Amino acid sequence: MSAPSQIFDRAAVRRHRDRAAASVASVADILADTAERLLDRLDDTTRRFTSALDIGGRGITAPLLRARGIATVACDLSAPMLALSGGPAVVADEEWLPFGPGSFDLVVANLSLHWVNDLPGALIQIRRALRPDGLLLASLPAFGTLAELRGALTEAEAMLSEGASPRISPFPDLRDLAGLLQRAGFALPVADVEDIRILYADPMHLLRDLRAAGEANAVQLRDRRTPPRALFPAALAGLPEQDGRAPATLKLAIMTGWAPAPSQPQPLKPGSATHSLAEALAKPD
Amino acid sequence: MMPDTETLPGDSAVPNVAVDPRLLEILVCPVTKTTLTYDRAANELVSKAAGLAFPIRDGIPIMLPEEARHLDGV
Numbered sequence: 001m002s003a004p005s006q007i008f009d010r011a012a013v014r015r016h017r018d019r020a021a022a023s024v025a026s027v028a029d030i031l032a033d034t035a036e037r038l039l040d041r042l043d044d045t046t047r048r049f050t051s052a053l054d055i056g057g058r059g060i061t062a063p064l065l066r067a068r069g070i071a072t073v074a075c076d077l078s079a080p081m082l083a084l085s086g087g088p089a090v091v092a093d094e095e096w097l098p099f100g101p102g103s104f105d106l107v108v109a110n111l112s113l114h115w116v117n118d119l120p121g122a123l124i125q126i127r128r129a130l131r132p133d134g135l136l137l138a139s140l141p142a143f144g145t146l147a148e149l150r151g152a153l154t155e156a157e158a159m160l161s162e163g164a165s166p167r168i169s170p171f172p173d174l175r176d177l178a179g180l181l182q183r184a185g186f187a188l189p190v191a192d193v194e195d196i197r198i199l200y201a202d203p204m205h206l207l208r209d210l211r212a213a214g215e216a217n218a219v220q221l222r223d224r225r226t227p228p229r230a231l232f233p234a235a236l237a238g239l240p241e242q243d244g245r246a247p248a249t250l251k252l253a254i255m256t257g258w259a260p261a262p263s264q265p266q267p268l269k270p271g272s273a274t275h276s277l278a279e280a281l282a283k284p285d
Numbered sequence: 286m287m288p289d290t291e292t293l294p295g296d297s298a299v300p301n302v303a304v305d306p307r308l309l310e311i312l313v314c315p316v317t318k319t320t321l322t323y324d325r326a327a328n329e330l331v332s333k334a335a336g337l338a339f340p341i342r343d344g345i346p347i348m349l350p351e352e353a354r355h356l357d358g359v
Contacts (some may be wrong), residue, residue: 073307073308079345084344090308090312090345091347091348091349091351091352092315096316096349097315098313098348099331100313
């Protein structure tokens, strides 16, 4: 098996999260909003959960899970970030999950899986850490997220220098996500997307918020030189405006998948039908 | 019998926060997915299969292969 390509610089991801531990409180409302949208899905099922793993919850997800009476272990690449979560915590890499089979009946990853190089591999490891009929709830930015900023940055950089370097992560397409869950062996995989638009009076605050959340650029092929001084002002001035404010779009993809269990609805075996479809269709009304 | 790990004189100055016993039940080696042994004296989780010892800092196990100590003779 060949190693998956290293799109993201995981050491940089870890550094950004270490640094963001001190500032993440300033974006807590955005993270809490997406975490609530994710945990709302728990109300759609009659299943009761007792032990959860919070992946990269930045001190927001774990307390929300515990408030629902679910014993929760938090894991993150960054120890300082984990210090915010309270309760049992493990520094772990999503690509090297250190949990035995059937350790949890619920895994929640709120806006944390998008810096993983080997997402299929991470999903397989998550499925194995779940008990049969355990649930994965994950949110991540999908294609179209920060499209305004991506466009403005590319345009400004092309104008100021010879070309453009990747300054915004590549995000997965919604269509790929349900397929990924299925390939990782999840039953009843579902992926849908919600649009969240945040309006910034000062677009500089968008960059500040991204950094505060630990979302600074960690693309392996990023231009590591200090960007030209004029780049960000030029790009931010090029952002589309709405009532004098700059919109930032978060295409929030929500993925749900269940660890397979015999109690779940199963497809019938091919050829097990007792009635002929052709006959049923041929019947006149 | 586990070999005794000597406690260095300076060690007692740093209070070791105990690791949550629930974690010890579910943690496995991230590389080999095999069971770990808890070396209480060294405050490490040892994966014999991978030849790695994962440190525990402030009660938080650091389960990153790149942070683990390589065991001698493996």
